[in-house]
Amino acid sequence: MTDSPAPKSNLAVAAAEDADIPSIVALWERCELTRPWNEPRADIARAQQGPSSAVLVGRDGNAIVATVMVGHDGHRGWVYYVAVDPDQHNKGYGRAIMAAAEDWLRERSIEKLQLLVRADNTRVQAFYETLDYDQQERVVFAKWLDGRPMTP
Ligand SMILES: CC(C)(COP(=O)(O)OP(=O)(O)OC[C@H]1O[C@@H](n2cnc3c(N)ncnc32)[C@H](O)[C@@H]1OP(=O)(O)O)[C@@H](O)C(=O)NCCC(=O)NCCS
Structure with a gap:
């Protein structure tokens, strides 16, 4: 195991509160993470509903500068x-x-974190590699359970 470098930032991380939702959605839109078929407010509401998932926000002062949705299915953790x-960017946030997110999962005895990166999001792959994530060869299958055609 390699030692992690000393953190560059002192981000204050906490579970999102209802008052944070407009800032969270605005950040996701600026980062182009929203998709027409994923209603972000509904995603946040579901993630906050039960004990197996959460939305974490990172603040620099009063401003929300970072987010992650983290959860587990009892077997694997996902972000x-x-x-x-x-x-x-590039401040360590x-x-x-x-x-x-990793600590949130460790606290719940989840041993492995997985995440999906869109193939066209090449820039972010180097970020995860820097954080010691390995790319795995897997084929992802998906199906909308209401019968609609598959989205890209
Ligand atoms: C990916 C993202 C979260 C990185 O955030 P960030 O705050 O700039 O990252 P950090 O400053 O914490 O960088 C951590 C490390 O990753 C490296 N890194 C970050 N982005 C990188 C990039 N595009 N290419 C190469 N390395 C990168 C940094 O150099 C840093 O290395 P170091 O700690 O050894 O100095 C940010 O670019 C982002 O929000 N992107 C848009 C949204 C997105 O694509 N999210 C992922 C969806 S799967």
Whole structure:
């Protein structure tokens, strides 16, 4: 196991509250993480409903500068909506919010974290590699359970 470098940032991370939702959605839109078929407010509401998932926000002062949606299915942990304010990149906030998601999962005895990266999001792959994530050869299958045709 390699030692993690000393953190570059002192991001204050906490579970999202209802008052944070407009800022969270605005950040996701700025980061181009929203899709027409995923209603972000509904995603947040579902993630906050039960004990197996959460939305974490990272603050620099009062401003929300980073987010992650983290959850587990009892077997694996997953993250979604990993986002850092585009004006605040390369300050260590991405590393810090991912560390918070990893801790959230460790606290629930989840041993492995997986995440999906869109093939066209090549820039972010180097970020995850820097954080010691390995690319795995898997084929992802998906199906909308209401019968609608598959989205891209
Ligand atoms: C990916 C993202 C979260 C990174 O956030 P960030 O705050 O800029 O990242 P950090 O400053 O914490 O960088 C952590 C490390 O990754 C490296 N890194 C970050 N982005 C990188 C990139 N595009 N290419 C190469 N390395 C990168 C940094 O150099 C840093 O290395 P170091 O700690 O050894 O110095 C941010 O670019 C982002 O929000 N992107 C848009 C949304 C997105 O694509 N999310 C992921 C969806 S799967």
